[in-house]
Amino acid sequence: MPHVNFAAQVVQMLAGALLLISFAMLAERRSRRLLILLVWQGVVLVTSTVLVAASAHLTHLYYSAALTLLLKVCVLPLILFRLMRKLGIERDNEPLVNVPTLMLVGLCLVIFAFGLAQPVSALATTVLRKTLGIAIAVILLSFLMILARRKAFTQVIGFLSLENGLFFAATTTTYGMPMVVELGMALDLLVAVFIFGIFFFHIREQFDSLDLDQLESLKED
Amino acid sequence: MEILLVLGFPLLGAALLAMVGAKRYAAEISVAVSLATLLAAALLVLRIIRHGPMTAWNEEFFIDPFNVFLVALTALVGFTTSVFSRPYMRIEANHGRLTPGRLRLYHSMYQLFMAAMLLALTTNNMGFMWVAMEMATLSTVLLVSLYRTRGSIEAAWKYFILCGVGIALALFGTALLYTAAEDLLGGEGMGALLWTHLNAVKGQLEPRVMGMAFVFLLVGYGTKVGLAPLHNWLPDAHAEGPTPVSAVLSGLLLNVALYAVIRCKILADGALHSNLPGHMLMGFGLLSTVLASFFLWRQRDIKRLFAYSSIEHMGIITFAFGMGGPIANFAALLHMTMHSLTKSAIFFAAGHATQLSGTQRMDKIRGLMAIHPSVGWGLMLGGLAILGMPPFGVFTSEYLILITAMRDHPWATPILLVALAVAFGAIFSRLQPMVFGDTPDHPLPHSPALVPVFIHLGIVLMMGVYIPPALAEWYRLAARLIGG
Numbered sequence: 001m002p003h004v005n006f007a008a009q010v011v012q013m014l015a016g017a018l019l020l021i022s023f024a025m026l027a028e029r030r031s032r033r034l035l036i037l038l039v040w041q042g043v044v045l046v047t048s049t050v051l052v053a054a055s056a057h058l059t060h061l062y063y064s065a066a067l068t069l070l071l072k073v074c075v076l077p078l079i080l081f082r083l084m085r086k087l088g089i090e091r092d093n094e095p096l097v098n099v100p101t102l103m104l105v106g107l108c109l110v111i112f113a114f115g116l117a118q119p120v121s122a123l124a125t126t127v128l129r130k131t132l133g134i135a136i137a138v139i140l141l142s143f144l145m146i147l148a149r150r151k152a153f154t155q156v157i158g159f160l161s162l163e164n165g166l167f168f169a170a171t172t173t174t175y176g177m178p179m180v181v182e183l184g185m186a187l188d189l190l191v192a193v194f195i196f197g198i199f200f201f202h203i204r205e206q207f208d209s210l211d212l213d214q215l216e217s218l219k220e221d
Numbered sequence: 222m223e224i225l226l227v228l229g230f231p232l233l234g235a236a237l238l239a240m241v242g243a244k245r246y247a248a249e250i251s252v253a254v255s256l257a258t259l260l261a262a263a264l265l266v267l268r269i270i271r272h273g274p275m276t277a278w279n280e281e282f283f284i285d286p287f288n289v290f291l292v293a294l295t296a297l298v299g300f301t302t303s304v305f306s307r308p309y310m311r312i313e314a315n316h317g318r319l320t321p322g323r324l325r326l327y328h329s330m331y332q333l334f335m336a337a338m339l340l341a342l343t344t345n346n347m348g349f350m351w352v353a354m355e356m357a358t359l360s361t362v363l364l365v366s367l368y369r370t371r372g373s374i375e376a377a378w379k380y381f382i383l384c385g386v387g388i389a390l391a392l393f394g395t396a397l398l399y400t401a402a403e404d405l406l407g408g409e410g411m412g413a414l415l416w417t418h419l420n421a422v423k424g425q426l427e428p429r430v431m432g433m434a435f436v437f438l439l440v441g442y443g444t445k446v447g448l449a450p451l452h453n454w455l456p457d458a459h460a461e462g463p464t465p466v467s468a469v470l471s472g473l474l475l476n477v478a479l480y481a482v483i484r485c486k487i488l489a490d491g492a493l494h495s496n497l498p499g500h501m502l503m504g505f506g507l508l509s510t511v512l513a514s515f516f517l518w519r520q521r522d523i524k525r526l527f528a529y530s531s532i533e534h535m536g537i538i539t540f541a542f543g544m545g546g547p548i549a550n551f552a553a554l555l556h557m558t559m560h561s562l563t564k565s566a567i568f569f570a571a572g573h574a575t576q577l578s579g580t581q582r583m584d585k586i587r588g589l590m591a592i593h594p595s596v597g598w599g600l601m602l603g604g605l606a607i608l609g610m611p612p613f614g615v616f617t618s619e620y621l622i623l624i625t626a627m628r629d630h631p632w633a634t635p636i637l638l639v640a641l642a643v644a645f646g647a648i649f650s651r652l653q654p655m656v657f658g659d660t661p662d663h664p665l666p667h668s669p670a671l672v673p674v675f676i677h678l679g680i681v682l683m684m685g686v687y688i689p690p691a692l693a694e695w696y697r698l699a700a701r702l703i704g705g
Contacts, residue, residue, distance in 0.1 A: 119429040120397065139393065146386065155382060162389050170396040174403055177396065178414060181348030185392070188355040192385065195362055199378060206371045215375040 007055035014048040015131040018168065019110070022141040025161060026106055026148075029094050034157050035080055041164050042072035049171055060179050061171070068167065071186050076160065076193055083197050084153070089210060094151050102148060106141055113137035120173060131172045138165030152203055152210040156196045163189060223268055224282050226261035227292065228339055230254055231299075235332035243321030248307040251328045255296075255303040258335065262296035265289060270691075276345060276417060283345035283417050286698040287554075291480055292342050294558055298472045298565050299335045301673035305569045306331070306465035308667040312576050313463065315666045323367055327463070334360040334469065338477045348414045350481055351388070351395050354445065357474060358384045365462040376457035383454040384445055391441025391481075397434035398488070401426045416484060423491030435489035435498055438482065439505070445478035447532045448539060449509040459528035460581065464572030467524055471531045472565035476557050479535065483542055483703060490545075490704065502543030507636055509536030514640040517647035522581045523571050526651060527564065530607060533644055534560045537637070541622045542703070544629055550700035552621035555688075559614040559681055563606045566677035570599035573669040574655070583651050588658040593665075597656045599674040604652040606681050608645050614684030 021041045028034045046069045053061035084090050096102075114133035121132045142162035146155050170177050177185075200210060207214045234254030241247050266289055269275065274285040284292075310327065313319050319327075337360055341353035358381070366377035399413055405422050406413040413419075419426070440451070447455040459467040482502075489498040513532035520526040538560070541553035573596045578586045589597035606613035619641070626634045688696075 116433075120400065120433060123400070123427055123430055139389075143386065146382065152378070159382070159385055159389075162386065166389055166392050166396070169393060170399075173396060173400045177348055177399060181346070181352065181414065184349065184352035185355075188352060188359065191359050192355075195359060195381070198363070199366075199374070199381070202366060202369060202374050203378065206369070206374055212378075215371075215378060 005055060007051045011048045011051050011055075012131055014044050014051075015134040015168070015172075017044050018048075018138055018164075019134050019141075022138045022161065022165075023103070023106060025157070026102055026141060026145055027096070027099050029096055030091070031084060031094070031151070031153050032090050034154060035077060035084065038080075038157055038160055038164075039073060039077045041161060042068065042077070045164055045168060046073060048168070049176075052171060052175065056175060058175055061176055063179060064171075064176050064182050067182065067186055071190065072160070072164065075190070079193055079197060080156075083200060087153075087200055087204065087210070089153060094149065094154060102144070106144060109140040109144060110137040113140055132169060135165055135169035135172055138168060141165075150212045152200060152212055155212070156193075159196075160189075160193075222277075223261060223265040224277055224284070224343055227258060227265055227296070227343065228336060230258040230261055231332045231336035231339065234258075235329050235336060238332060239325065239329040241325075243324040247324065247328050248303075248310065251331065252300075252303045252307060254332060255300040255335070258339075259296040259300040262293050266293050270695075280415055280417060281346055281349070282343050283415075284343060285702060286695055287483075287702050288342050288480065290554070290558070290695060290699060291476060292339060294476070294561060295335070295338055295342065295473050298469065298561055298677075301676060302465050302468050302472075302565060302569075303331070305468070305572075305670045305673045306463075308670045309465060309569075309572055309576070310463070311667050312665055312669075316576075318368055323369075326363060327367060330360045330364050331465070331469075334364070334474075338473055341477050342480060345416050346414050347395050347398060347416060347419070347484075350484075351392055354391070354442070354478065354481060355388050357477070358388060358445070361458075361462075361466065361470065361474070364466045365458045367463050367466070368461070370461070372457075373461040376454075376461035380454040380458040383451065387441050387444025387451060389441070390437050390444075394434045394437030394439075394441055394485070397430055397437065398485075401430040401434060401492070416488075419488050420491070423488050424494075426488070426492035428493050431489055431492035432497065435485055435493075436501070438485040439498075439501060442478050442481045442485070443505060446475055446482060446535050446539065447509070448505045448535065449512045449532070452509065452513070452532050455532060456525045456528040459531070460522050460524040464524070464568055464575070467528070468565040468568035468572075471528065471568060472561035475531060475535050476561055479538065479542075479557070482539075486542065487703060496545075499543045499545050502539050503630070503633070504543075506536045506538070506540030506543055507633060509533070510540065510640045511536075511636060514644040514647070517644055520647075520651075521583055523575060523583050523586060523651075523655070524568070524581055526583065526648065527567055527571060527607075530644065530648060531560075531564055533640065534564070534607070537619065537622060540633070540637070541625070544622075544625055545704065546625070546629070547697065547700050548621060549625045549629075550703045551696050552618045552625065554696050554699055555614065555684070556618035556622065559618055559684060560607070562677040562681050563603055563613070563615060566599065566674045566681075567603035567607060569670070569674045569677075570596055570603055573665070573671070574600055576665060576669075583655060586655045589656050591658075593669070595671045596669065599671055599678070601652065601656045602678050603674065604648055606678060608648055609641065612682055612685050613678075614681045617685050617688075 049065035113136035117133035145158035269289045276283045337357035362381045366373045402413040444451040486498045513529045541549045609615045609619045
């Protein structure tokens with residue numbers, strides 16, 4: 001590998017951290033700690049984006065890193081923290097069944113992700129192409145989290161972690177999408193979180209809890 | 222200029238209606254805005270007929286025969302639905318199911334939803350297409366949960382999570398598309414995401430990356446088309462949301478999502494030099510058609526029944542696009558038009574039918590012909606049209622699809638025929654007792670809006686008997702464009 005400089009190595013290490021955080025989220029039961037993990041995921045993402053921008057001398061990546069910092073590390077967690085306090089679910093414990101199975105499934109997903117990334121990373125021109133596998137793994141692990149969890153709040157965290165994974169994938173394969181498109185995505189994400197917030201209140205008003213097990217009435221009979 | 226009008230009217234309308242609130246004339250404003258959008262769309266159509274395909278605003282927008290016909294269809298159904306929703310939502314408010322605040326939300330979000338769909342149709346930038354599709358999801362989520370009942374909140378949550386995840390996959394597909402194109406078209410500007418530029422170099426795009434990008438885009442946007450196995454959100458959202466929303470979701474949003482899939486298919490076809498994208502569309506299409514037609518038998522709710530019928534028809538259209546070639550594409554485009562007109566007409570009639578009998582359960586809806594003959598006729602004729610009975614246009618398109626399938630893929634024909642027969646039995650056996658038979662009377666506080674129902678069915682009937690040559694030529698142009 002001719003181009004692996006110091007920055008690229010740090011970014012690869014950060015990618016590893018991203019994967020670890022995803023696994024930690026999968027096994028975390030408390031809503032509050034989950035949110036903190038999400039913030040950490042955002043911080044890692046911003047750091048790696050800045051490093052990539054510095055090593056590849058791309059100004060538009062700095063902007064996109066700033067946007068991520070603002071949105072995913074400051075605004076969204078703030079909104080979610082306030083929601084959590086208003087709803088009184090800070091100390092909520094979610095019973096998790098079968099953590100070992102979940103971890104094993106997660107491991108298989110990671111292997112699958114690396115297989116999937118092979119043809120693309122062989123072609124990508126960025127210094128980070130080896131980390132695409134990790135990005136896909138983060139996306140798949142977030143899927144697993146959305147599927148396995150039965151609390152509305154946790155599913156939203158999974159959704160945001162999925163967004164983080166997508167953002168990381170875009171940075172690693174192509175140095176990010178064009179700026180205007182990223183602005184549009186950021187706007188969509190912000191609106192989505194607002195709507196999620198509105199939903200929490202509606203769900204609780206109707207069902208007296210944020211447990212999605214109760215949202216099972218619409219089934220084919 | 223026309224594009225600006227087409228997008229500007231609904232956007233301005235959304236802002237205006239958000240400010241106006243639930244005043245008495247809010248519904249009239251919504252109708253006026255929709256009419257203005259329809260006129261602007263007509264201007265756009267005229268311009269395309271006269272001058273051919275065009276790009277605008279640094280090539281950010283691109284109009285060709287394929288999308289201009291969908292823009293016209295979207296604006297038309299958007300207008301008739303706003304006409305329909307004026308008395309419908311008033312009756313709902315009279316029944317105490319809606320507060321003024323929610324009516325304001327409804328009118329404003331309805332226009333925003335129209336703007337999002339029109340943006341997704343007219344934009345040339347695959348990134349913006351994604352943003353617009355997400356915007357269309359976000360603006361309808363709160364409409365699905367408008368009644369704030371347990372069922373509607375559950376349906377909206379499912380819609381939000383499933384479509385959110387689906388659309389995230391489409392974003393990943395878009396990023397891969399960008400990867401494949403970056404080297405050819407240069408990464409710095411916006412060029413690498415513009416569809417026209419991609420289309421020009423599609424033969425040189427790296428096939429493996431494009432193949433993977435297409436899989437993600439198909440599954441992602443396919444979730445919004447309602448293709449099995451990711452169709453779960455669709456019946457719930459249609460059954461629990463207000464009827465005008467079911468009509469535009471079924472009649473328009475599914476089309477727009479399918480449009481996105483087809484745009485991607487054109488690129489993937491060129492890059493892969495094989496029939497893989499077409500075969501994938503055929504597979505997903507057949508699976509959805511068969512699955513939906515059997516699920517039709519298990520339905521008890523009138524709106525769920527027709528939601529499953531939408532999945533079935535989207536499956537047929539996807540299958541036809543998968544076969545490709547001028548005839549199948551022509552039939553698929555015709556079927557898209559016919560389905561969206563017929564299905565929205567059915568939802569209008571079904572909406573008034575549920576208001577007349579006070580329930581969505583089909584075994585409680587009886588004797589519409591006796592209580593309100595025009596609702597009964599609307600539902601019956603709409604049902605016959607969607608089942609593909611001969612004088613209606615759906616027959617023409619289904620017939621074309623079937624004979625193409627017989628010629629090119631004979632193995633698929635019996636599967637399609639069985640699915641169509643099963644669907645016929647399921648829908649007709651439910652429809653017949655609802656329309657005929659007797660029942661106690663529930664008068665409506667406002668007279669229902671049935672003009673849109675009969676306008677739609679009239680167009681469908683006309684297209685079944687006689688397709689104007691200009692329109693046929695237009696479909697042919699669009700079909701050739703899709704190729705495959």
